[in-house]
Amino acid sequence: EGAGYQNTVGWYDVNNPTVGHIIWANASATDSGGSLVSGSSNVTFTVPAGTQLGWFMIPDGTSPNGSMVGLPSTVYFYNGHAYTDAAHTVLINSNDNNSKTDTDPVWFSNQSNADGKQHVIAGVGSEANTLYVGFEDLANVTKNVEITPDNDYNDVVFKASWTGSQ
Numbered sequence: 001e002g003a004g005y006q007n008t009v010g011w012y013d014v015n016n017p018t019v020g021h022i023i024w025a026n027a028s029a030t031d032s033g034g035s036l037v038s039g040s041s042n043v044t045f046t047v048p049a050g051t052q053l054g055w056f057m058i059p060d061g062t063s064p065n066g067s068m069v070g071l072p073s074t075v076y077f078y079n080g081h082a083y084t085d086a087a088h089t090v091l092i093n094s095n096d097n098n099s100k101t102d103t104d105p106v107w108f109s110n111q112s113n114a115d116g117k118q119h120v121i122a123g124v125g126s127e128a129n130t131l132y133v134g135f136e137d138l139a140n141v142t143k144n145v146e147i148t149p150d151n152d153y154n155d156v157v158f159k160a161s162w163t164g165s166q
Helices: none
Strands: 008-013 016-024 053-058 074-078 081-083 120-124 130-135 156-161
Touching: 053 120, 053 130
Parallel strands: none
Antiparallel strands: 008 016, 008 053, 016 074, 074 081, 120 130, 130 156
């Protein structure tokens, strides 16, 4: 993990890209403000049969905004942003003013991202039923300022493995 942000990571069904499920509210290592330990932290979850799994990251989503404490386990996506409610009224990472122009968008593995760039790389591992996933958390344009992402895709890196049918 090489991120300056405290990113939120989860999964969604590509067939229903409006709902996401948080895996790690803070996908940071212990020395970066989180609780994950490289090589030993893990989580187990079940996805419904027929799910086409996709991954998402909310850049710096750990601190949703000053009026909220913590994140819900389910988030809702609309126009490239994450919300705490299905009515899309409370933005995550909105810097207290609930403004879409003052928040970073969500990065998806299987969709077009708001800045038109790829933010996820993935590859199969040598072990059966294993996928390695890496995220780039920086946008090409953030809060109306041109920046250059480092394109290192090491801001959140994890190994996903599964059992059962694929």
